[in-house]
Amino acid sequence: MQETLSIGQVAERTGLSVHALRFYEREGILAHPVRRAPGGNRRYTEDDVEWLTLCIVLRASGMPVPSIRRYTELVREGAGNERDRLALLKQHRADVQVQMERLSECLDLINYKVGVYEDILEDVLTEHPCDPMGN
Amino acid sequence: MQETLSIGQVAERTGLSVHALRFYEREGILAHPVRRAPGGNRRYTEDDVEWLTLCIVLRASGMPVPSIRRYTELVREGAGNERDRLALLKQHRADVQVQMERLSECLDLINYKVGVYEDILEDVLTEHPCDPMGN
DNA sequence: GTAGGAGCTAGAGCCGACTCTAGATCAAGC
DNA sequence: GCTTGATCTAGAGTCGGCTCTAGCTCCTAC
Numbered sequence: 001m002q003e004t005l006s007i008g009q010v011a012e013r014t015g016l017s018v019h020a021l022r023f024y025e026r027e028g029i030l031a032h033p034v035r036r037a038p039g040g041n042r043r044y045t046e047d048d049v050e051w052l053t054l055c056i057v058l059r060a061s062g063m064p065v066p067s068i069r070r071y072t073e074l075v076r077e078g079a080g081n082e083r084d085r086l087a088l089l090k091q092h093r094a095d096v097q098v099q100m101e102r103l104s105e106c107l108d109l110i111n112y113k114v115g116v117y118e119d120i121l122e123d124v125l126t127e128h129p130c131d132p133m134g135n
Numbered sequence: 136m137q138e139t140l141s142i143g144q145v146a147e148r149t150g151l152s153v154h155a156l157r158f159y160e161r162e163g164i165l166a167h168p169v170r171r172a173p174g175g176n177r178r179y180t181e182d183d184v185e186w187l188t189l190c191i192v193l194r195a196s197g198m199p200v201p202s203i204r205r206y207t208e209l210v211r212e213g214a215g216n217e218r219d220r221l222a223l224l225k226q227h228r229a230d231v232q233v234q235m236e237r238l239s240e241c242l243d244l245i246n247y248k249v250g251v252y253e254d255i256l257e258d259v260l261t262e263h264p265c266d267p268m269g270n
Numbered sequence: 271g272t273a274g275g276a277g278c279t280a281g282a283g284c285c286g287a288c289t290c291t292a293g294a295t296c297a298a299g300c
Numbered sequence: 301g302c303t304t305g306a307t308c309t310a311g312a313g314t315c316g317g318c319t320c321t322a323g324c325t326c327c328t329a330c
Contacts, residue, residue, distance in 0.1 A: 008306065010287070018307085019289050028286095039296060046303055054244070061241035082259075086252040093245045096238055103235050106196035110191070111227045117221040124217075143276065153277085154319050162317095174326060176277055200317070 004043035139178035163204045
């Protein structure tokens with residue numbers, strides 16, 4: 001008999017809130033509909049946690065919930081649609097790369113600005129060693 | 136007499152909507168309160184456009200509007216608070232770097248998954264050259 | 271003079287992704 | 301028996317960042 005986890009335990013392990021876990025389930029983002037204990041409480045397996053971990057990474061990298069749902073549906077359908085899954089993942093990979101490139105460009109400008117202010121502060125110190133704020 | 140730009144022209148040049156431009160102004164994100172033509176229409180200068188360009192980069196890299204407002208206020212106050220501006224920019228730079236590292240970690244997992252599916256598809260092709268989907 | 275088009279203000283609406291609430295159930299410990 | 305605490309459902313609320321609407325004023329061109 002494999003051990004199962006309560007929603008609270010899964011929340012603790014994944015870092016998601018119990019609210020978010022129920023929300024993800026409603027949104028169709030669980031590979032298998034969660035099993036229930038007699039009484040109705042959700043019982044998660046290790047596989048569920050592993051799947052959630054992947055979903056968390058996809059969300060953290062900006063994949064919208066509907067796309068994760070689509071991917072989940074493909075996995076649920078079982079073997080035969082690997083091409084579709086691959087296409088979806090590759091599309092997301094490209095999106096993430098674009099995000100990173102954009103951030104990198106932003107970083108360039110921010111670095112430039114930081115440099116400007118560092119120069120200003122250095123000049124102030126050099127020219128007015130006892131008056132660091134230029135007043 | 137320096138030439139000025141209408142809100143529509145600025146929208147076109149910055150890629151922001153006229154709505155967003157007015158929204159930014161309400162949010163206190165313009166270095167100088169925009170000048171108005173007689174009749175009340177906003178007249179933007181090249182400096183305004185340049186400032187907006189910086190704000191767009193800050194937003195694109197995830198700086199929340201209130202932080203941009205804070206930065207704007209510092210700039211508006213004039214010389215003397217360069218240390219604060221530098222601190223704010225450095226904080227944001229650190230945030231952007233964290234974002235990029237997180238994305239990079241996500242990318243690793245996505246790449247791994249892509250690899251898994253590529254292997255699966257290759258095996259299928261090798262073992263069943265006339266039955267690429269394994270059916 | 272009148273129709274179009276750009277602009278104005280104040281304020282409402284929207285979207286995604288949660289987050290929280292109310293009110294009920296249930297099991298365990300005192 | 302009763303409290304406590306975790307869980308349940310359905311549905312409402314929140315938050316950030318715009319986006320859109322209504323109703324008005326201008327200016328320009330015909």
